[in-house]
Amino acid sequence: MNYQPDNVFQGILLKKTIFRETSLICDILTPQAGKIKILAKGVRNPKNSCYGTLQVLAELEFVTHRNKSSEWHILKTADLKQTFEADNLETTVMLQAGAELFSQMVIPELEAGNYFRLLKNYLDYSQKVSKNSIALFWRLLLRVFELNGIAPDFKHCLVCGKESSIMGGYHLIKQGFICPQCEQQALPQMIEYLSAESRILLCELPAIGNNLQNRNISQDSASQLTRVFITHLNLHFNDHFNLKSLKLLPY
Ligand SMILES: [Zn+2]
The missing domain is CATH 2.40.50.140 (Nucleic acid-binding proteins)
Incomplete structure (x- = not known):
């Protein structure tokens, strides 16, 4: 046969x-x-x-x-x-970026069920929010980082190892977040400095989904944190990811 x-x-x-x-x-x-x-x-x-x-x-x-x-x-x-669609640009772009992310990612067959549930939850959740859906995309990226063993630590400085209630910038060579003290001593070219708002968002990120409707994320912070997370992804995967849909965002 x-x-x-x-x-x-x-x-x-x-x-x-x-x-x-x-x-x-x-x-x-x-x-x-x-x-x-x-x-x-x-x-x-x-x-x-x-x-x-x-x-x-x-x-x-x-x-x-x-x-x-x-x-x-x-x-x-x-x-x-x-089908999963949205009536606003940001959520539409986030949905497409999710599809691009998963289509460019290597997904081990043994973990297919985990990845499928992750994407399905993301899509289901996108239908429930009408505002700040960029934060859902950040959470999706964090889950992908966890599944690949590259989750950044938001509580401990990557340089000195000390616990910090608020993080400084993202260190491009060490590929993680550092505390404000270490940030002052690092070479400026190696750091993406975070705005005050981005720093607060970073702290809140693990639980941010609970409160999306009642807050305002500025375009500057939306743009900055998206850039930092995509940079983190590409530093670990050899510039493999090119999420074209993100270019449609107004920021
Ligand atoms: Zn430090």
């Missing part, structure tokens, strides 16, 4: 690429098998039963078959369970 039996998956679509006249190639995160690549033949033809279903961040239940000798899954059917 050339084909393996049909596979039934649930998944979230991370990326789609146009292929030939009417087809798509899709990267989908599944809790069972990690990220898989599927060829969806003819789905850009309006008469196809899956027409319009395969959108980025669509949550799907789908069936594929696969030639034993190929890595590729061929899509047979797909049912749309849910």
Whole structure:
């Protein structure tokens, strides 16, 4: 037999690429098998039963078959369970940045379930907030850092090791936060100095999701902390991540 039996998956679509006249190639995160690549033949033809279903961040239940000798899954059917959208620019960008982050990330098959739940929680939560959704993206990045063993310490200085109630800047060579005292002695070129607001946000970050509606995050701080976290990510992953959607933010 050339084909393996049909596979039934649930998944979230991370990326789609146009292929030939009417087809798509899709990267989908599944809790069972990690990220898989599927060829969806003819789905850009309006008469196809899956027409319009395969959108980025669509949550799907789908069936594929696969030639034993190929890595590729061929899509047979797909049912749309849910889509995740937003009515404001910031949340829209955050959703797309989440999809880009997961599509560019290496996800070990053994941890696929953890990554799937992380993304699903992020998407579910995004539907509940209408303000400051950038902070949800920071929390998502922190969870990704934890899963990869690169979570920055927000309570202890990376240089002197002392506990500090408020952190100074981000040290680009040591790749972590340092206390205000050590910050004064470090070479300025090695530090991203944080604004007073960014420092407070950093302290509150682990629990910030509880109070998003009642606060104002300035554009300067939103921009600065996003830059620091993406820098932290790329310092550990060799500049691997390029989240283009973040460029659509007004700051
Ligand atoms: Zn220190």
